[in-house]
Amino acid sequence: MTSSTIPILQAILSHLRSQPVGFHVPGHKMGRGLSGELGSWLGAAGRLDLTEIPGLDDLHAPTGAIREAQRLAADAFGAEETFFLINGSTAGNIAMVMAACSQNDTILVPRNLHKSVIHGLVLARALPAFYRPTVHPEFGIAGGVTVAEVERAVQEHPEAKALLITSPTYHGICSDLEAIGEVVHRAGMMLLVDEAHGAHFAFHERLPKTAMESGADLAVQSTHKLLGSLTQSSMLHVQGARVDRVRLRKRLQLMQSTSPSYLLMASLDCARHQMVTEGREMLERALAAAAAGAARLRDMHPLQLLDADDPLKWTIGVTGLGLSGTEAYDWLHGAGRMTLELSDPYNVLAVLSYADGPRQVERLLTALSKLPASGQPLAVPTAVEPPVGKRAIHLYEAFDLPSETVPLREAAGRVSAEMVIPYPPGIPLLMPGEEWTEDMVEYVEQLRAAGVRFSGAEDSAINTVQVIRRSAVSLIDWKE
Template identity: 45%
Template sequence: MQSQDRMPLLEALTTSAQRYHAPFYAPGHKQGQGIPQPLAELLGMSVFRADLPELPELDNLFAPAGVIQEAQQLAATAFGAKQTWFLVNGSTCGVMAAILATCGVGDKILLPRNIHQSAIAGLVLSGAIPVFINPEYDPSTDLAGSVTPAAVAAALAKHPDTKAAMVVYPTYHGVCGNLEAIAELVHQHHIPLLVDEAHGAHLSFHPDLPASALSAGADLTIQSTHKVLGAMTQASMLHIQTQQVDAQRLSKALQLLQSTSPSYLLLASLDAARQQMALYGEQLMSRTLQLADDARDRINRISGLSVLEFDHTHGFYDLDRTRLTVRVSGLGLSGFEADEILHQQLGVTAELPTSEHLTFILSLGNTQADIDKLVQSFTTISNEYYPAQQPTAWQELLQSWKAHFLYIHPSSFTICPYLSPRQAFFAPTETLSVNHALDHICAELICPYPPGIPALMPGEIIAPAAIEYLQQVLALGGSITGCSDPTLKTIKVVSC
């Protein structure tokens, strides 16, 4: 067995970067000799000396037989996989490749409604037909949980010809569903379970964290190593552990989707991040959990604030404690307003604001000083805004929204697919005013934040409830993504 101490790819890249030679190959900056001075001053020269292409000693990402192969094998062992692929185009390409590897034109795939937009791109590329399952939703907290085993079982019973199932685990807010039960249901139908585990690369390394997707029975999982571990932005991994997924077809799909000029800086960062976690992962995660628990306890004692806790309802089976979701609406502020104050005035930046919450990612890179700064900043905001003297316009709008939330939230929509996402993507389109777009076929992915659940998908009939919901999201200070007109005055539809 290979030693997890080694970093074969990083070691080879270090040697190549330090070797003097005349470079007559891309990239054009020639190991930094031609780099613009302002960029060199920002990053230093060493990063450019290591910005190398597929030199013979550095192996080939698409036909690995040397140091990349060895690094990927070490990663597979560290993360509990049968085989691992390094990704330089982020988890986005991994999600798309997973769909391409398991589904073709006309094949059905189960997906949660709050799936990442990369999965919709995978549907467009593959021609697969989505069978959407709504995640559980808690209107009292304005947060979506996970899909439940019961919902998966019902979908499989209704669509026994389904070729694959994909779920999100954990969610952006750290919510984990009962993945083990879902895996058992999916495998009873002899199809693979694919997991978008973009926010869960750390789960394998501490017993007090939720189970990793692979240990819970996933056949394939995609992890954004850069999101919570020590890899560089855009560096991710894809793991498989069973023969339910054709490894050769998966490799071909990744060749279609990844750059033919992969960054060795990103690849080497994956090798180093793996070694760090294999050797010190439990120690690093213990410290991260201690920081998270400290932050949770102290923030919960600040007037007007509360931190999301574990709850067995609404698709909550477990919770990643390193993800802090703080409810700020008790201060009379929206999450967007609190985020602006923290970022611009107090020097604290959250990962994700929503109508009532701010979500913070705690990782191995955070320090006690970070936690103290966060708590101090929230204390400052609370001292200024709590208690709210009178309902703000935002609070009045929010209460009005919640009064009939069950009617307008996507979990209550009747999904009306008319065309597949692929058919809608390639169909002729026209732009109509939002009022005239009703009952037409949507040609865009329209996803509101909050709560991040797509309200309209390409190929679906545009219903009045969806438009009303989207307009109220905008009124609350949220944003609309994926569409050509984020103000929602117009929508692209499939031409009649």
């Protein structure tokens, strides 16, 4: 088959053309039984929601249309082999960690890792050794990772099986994956890349190099985030001999439903087809509009635009207007009638994609130009090096042990049962299994007084925190 075919969609359509009467699941029977509302919104798409029946292949042991679609995706995205994911990059990150690590194996991970990587560490019962990303001095967000920091981490933990890195970041900042790959591979480790925000990179030369092009062993991409597949559909790419493919397939089976959605899989197939046939042209239009818009935005004082590696990610600093990012986001969502991707105390993030062009950029600029100035500029973030918790017990043990709620003031000396992540920069101060100290309690109190938001913790106001029960901690015999 050639790249102009769409094997999964074609297999579904060929099945439907045979006008079958279905005595199989799903129970809505090719859309016929869907509720009126859902049926009318989904329309013909309800008919595509099929299951593993003859001709439609099997995601977990593909020999037909799915195998072909994955092969075409591997060609398009520059991998040796590609796996379709119907549980997002979340499933891909977990499978990557579990493919690389067995119990008590060490893996180098960035301090600002995505939650799914933590869950991978817990399920693999692996030991994280953290390295730190840079913090952007003007925008206060986590940035890329330097090669020097990777060299330090590799030297400190030569026993590590792999290094996992997030590149690009949510804000479109990339690390030098080629140089990092050289360091990691020289040390006999695998390079795993959480490339959730980089699925579009393969399709335009003005976008950063992909992880596969840069020599990564495994890379996971949220096709649904920056390309046109349906939400929850992603891809995992692999190349080279370092990754045990049989082990990887088994881990993927652990993470994925035995009833994968054909709508999601067909959407991955179609997104790949769209990029191969017209992706460059669509991206050219979006990139041209983004470049022209960015030039204008840079003149819209006092707004500030982050110079990201991905020109389709606009992190816009709004503190010069006397507004917090969250206030700006809320104003844009209400009066501006547009919804941006996210906000933090200083910035908002607008995501552009191949589906955007001059009209959308114009609307965004118009709304940004109307943001109401509100008094004195707010203090800009200062790039302080925040403290990080000291590990008291293994992450995976901390996940299992009974916890209790204590007031923040009484947390010193206790072991955290949760993540405490000030945003920005989104780098956790504490992970499960790390110890609260007096200094950390004080630091968190200062951040709270400054209005910083927290994520990861049960009580997002951090009046109280979750800690492991003393009786449970004392039973653990932990050695660093």
